[in-house]
Amino acid sequence: FTEESVAAMGSGPLYVRLRRLLEDAISGGALGEGAALPTERDIAELTGLSRVTVRRAVDDLVKQGRLIRRHGSGTFVAPSVSRVEQSLSLLTSFTEDMARRGLSARSEWLERVVVAPSPDEMMVLGLSVGDTVSRLERLRIADDVPMAIERASIIGSFLPDPASVTDSLYDALDMRSARPCRATQRISARNVDEREAKLLKVAPGEAALYIERVSYLPNGRVIEFTRSIYRGDAYDFVAELKIPE
């Protein structure tokens, strides 16, 4: 880090130039995974920038999840996310998918309530006025890396007590003999908004996959309507294709 290297980072505010310099050092491998960043005071001295400017650039990268601040020990380059390959032809749960890869799945609850259905939940789940829906919104995490935000809506009569879902929704439905056996999925491109970016630890506007899953019981009844945001840098969706008959 030198005054010249900051100046070489083009125009714009100084903290943006320093941020670019740090980003280049991380993506170019000069600062590898787990590497400790020099202290903010050292960076300020080397570059001739103020501590405030340095802090602002580092803060941005912490917010984006590229750097991790550990109290008392310093700031480190975050581990890069390894991409996960997800089959598009198997109806599995997040917990099962992660276990198969040897990763430990964890969730942070964002919402877990029984409410009156919204118009789109009514339509998709085939509900009427007076029916209820169990809404479960979770941040899904694999080995400490946030992977997706999932908002599942389940017909209330099949899951009257959403607090009974501890780890796996599909396990809880299985216990009530209401695990889906078929689903349709729609995938589209999205850019994450501020809230999603914060939860997924990516920069606002980053690419993501928006997935809607509607799943069915063996008798053909819809049971689940889930809307999810999957990190674009973490997922490859894979399907096997056949020649049409």
Ligand code: 16G
């Ligand atoms: C998957 C499903 C989701 C389902 C969840 C249950 C997508 C793309 N995927 O993530 O619909 O609710 O698994 O997982 O929607 P769990 O049993 O681990 O809670």
